Amino acid sequence: MSAAVKNTGKIYFAATGWDPEIWIKAFAKAAPEREIVTEVKAGEEASIDYALVWKQKRGSLANLPNLKVIFSLGAGVDHVFHDDQVPDLPIVRTVSPDLTMRMTEYVVWQVLDHHRLGPQYRAQQLKKIWREDRRQPAANEVNVGIMGLGVLGRDAADKLKHLGFNVSGWSRRPQDVAGVATYHGKDGLSEFLKQVDILVCLLPLTPDTKGILSMSVFGRMKEDGPLGAPILINAGRGGLQNEADIQAALERGLLSAASLDVFETEPLPENSPLWGNPKITITPHAAASSSANALVPEIIRMIRDYERDGTLINLVDREKQY
The missing domain is CATH 3.40.50.720 (NAD(P)-binding Rossmann-like Domain)
Structure with a gap:
């Protein structure tokens, strides 16, 4: 069993083309103790523990020294690798019923x-x-x-x-x-x-x-x-x-x-x-749209499991890119 991970930092919502307020409200409901931010201000880079990504801006994850896990908000992860500065950290596919x-x-x-x-x-x-x-x-x-x-x-x-x-x-x-x-x-x-x-x-x-x-x-x-x-x-x-x-x-x-x-x-x-x-x-890429109310509880559960004993599921093979 892996060691527990201390919960100290914020969650960075790094998704383009989506309304962040929907996700902020879902996190406030599911885990009010967690702070989620939509931008990382100068001097706050070290405060980010987790990133939620969908077509994140190039280099937006590169200078976050305490970033631990990257969560893809879609079923696929090719959008993550469009950024050639993605840090060498665990990438997790968000799978939900x-x-x-x-x-x-x-x-x-x-x-x-x-x-x-x-x-x-x-x-x-x-x-x-x-x-x-x-x-x-x-x-x-x-x-x-x-x-x-x-x-x-x-x-x-x-x-x-x-x-x-x-x-x-x-x-x-x-x-x-x-x-x-x-x-x-x-x-x-x-x-x-x-x-x-x-x-x-x-x-x-x-x-x-x-x-x-x-x-x-x-x-x-x-x-x-x-x-x-x-x-x-x-x-x-x-x-x-x-x-x-x-x-x-x-x-x-x-x-x-x-x-x-x-x-x-x-x-x-x-x-x-x-x-x-x-x-x-x-149809306009609408087959399986990500729902904040459905995915946020899954993400919170995975974060809590990780912080409890280091467990991560649905890990992406970086070499195969899935």
Whole structure:
């Protein structure tokens, strides 16, 4: 057991693009004894023990001599490493039932929408066309393949399996998931892809996965399944996808549709051709938004565990960056 850590310092909220007041109020409710600050003033650098980060400003953590742990406020951690001055300290992924369920809701929503021909019927509604598509397959005729079998991928797989879908999964390393056919590594990717009707990507963004959703993947998928050409759902990271290749795959019929929650550039530029593509469903990185009321109690619990005996869970491997 590790030694206890003395509680002496403040918590630094270093997140860009978020309303800090929501988080300050959540901390005041969950742990009124903790002081949280949104900026570190000159002379106060030594008072910071913990940092909560989301796309923190470059170098904002570099000169905090007593900083002990960095907590990522999102499911992924690639945003942390965009700062090349991140100190060599433990980085913790914030995992909570709320965040997991939000992602599962998104994945199930998009899978069911495509499975039940939602885009087709919405297009018919705009043209006032009343026509039932009698080719609607049953769930057990459709294979949903999930890339990424961490906490989020496993939970989504479980829910989809209970809805009757055939579920398979692919990861970099071997994984064992009850009721799910699993594949791993470069050798297992082709076998995984050739059976997938709906491809769900929940991979972390690392140097090895950057741009993985490209023509090299789309070209290895089955050409004609129960829903036609395969469907892509990416709720992982924008850096996982090659958007030009997605467009090309849709044009060539290698993909029949796509649901994208994340993008190479965010917000998605107004001049992006993705906006106007009727085969693409766009959501604004909203699949699993971090909720202060849900995450703050988890963070406080982890801080207290750490201060009691040095325990830290959900640690990030800095070399693998997940």
